[in-house]
Amino acid sequence: MRPLGPIPVAEVSTSDIKALREATGAGIMDVKAALTEAKGDSDVAADILRKKGLADAAKRADRSNDQGTIGHYLHVQAERPVVGVLVELRCETDFVAKSEEFREAAKNLAMHIAAFKPGWVRREDVPEDVIAKEREIAGEQAKNEGKPDNVIERIIDGRLEAFMKDNVLYEQNFVKADVYDGTVKVMLDEMSGRLGENIGVGKMSRVAVGE
Structure with missing residues (x-):
């Protein structure tokens, strides 16, 4: 059984994120950031979200x-x-x-x-054909750069994320x-x-x- 109190950042799991999201109504990325800042302590993370006005954001x-x-x-x-x-x-x-x-x-x-x-x-406003094209371009770039096949998909995801942040x-x-x-x-x-x-x-x- 995991000890009580703060947990290392590496141990912040999907279940931790899901539980805090259900408790606060905050968005997934906001919950993850709060848990990281709180070193995995859900109570502290919930306070962080409330102070930032992010709790109950999903309900609003x-x-x-x-x-x-x-x-x-x-x-x-x-x-x-x-x-x-x-x-x-x-x-x-x-x-x-x-x-x-x-x-x-x-x-x-x-x-x-x-x-x-x-x-x-919003992300969901980006058409699927645009996303598919960006993934294709990122994949071709990675291959041309000589990246090994086992990391290409991860590179594609990273470059798509950069595209989202830019656009x-x-x-x-x-x-x-x-x-x-x-x-x-x-x-x-x-x-x-x-x-x-x-x-x-x-x-x-x-x-x-x-x-």
Whole structure:
């Protein structure tokens, strides 16, 4: 029987992650990060999630969010706009939609999209044919680099993960690190926790001269 108290990071198992996720309602990656930070202590990890506003995030995500605002940004060069962004940031109530924190977040997200050019909002938005093509390219690159067959699949997974972080809004590190040092997804989850509402990006559109 495993001793009580904190466990080594290496021993954090799928069952540990599943149990804490069911107890807190937080996302899988958030739970895993909290357990790692807490050195496997589930009680400490749960406190970490609550402090970050990530506990019960999954429950909030099921609630309707048909209110919100449109964030917008124009990048001007030589006295003319060359990049324009519109992003729909959604919430549950008109009260939150009008709050300064929410409106500022929408503006900052538009600025982020202008700079980082994400193609999709969420991982699940990436079409299967795009994923298949990226896996094929990564596999060919690995073979051309002379990688052994037994590690190619792992290399493909790693390069696909890098593709997601480069091209999916929620996976990208927020552009203004002085405002939030982490991914867009976790930033929005933490804001959801603070404001007690289901907050997320609906649609986004980026237009640039010459692109």
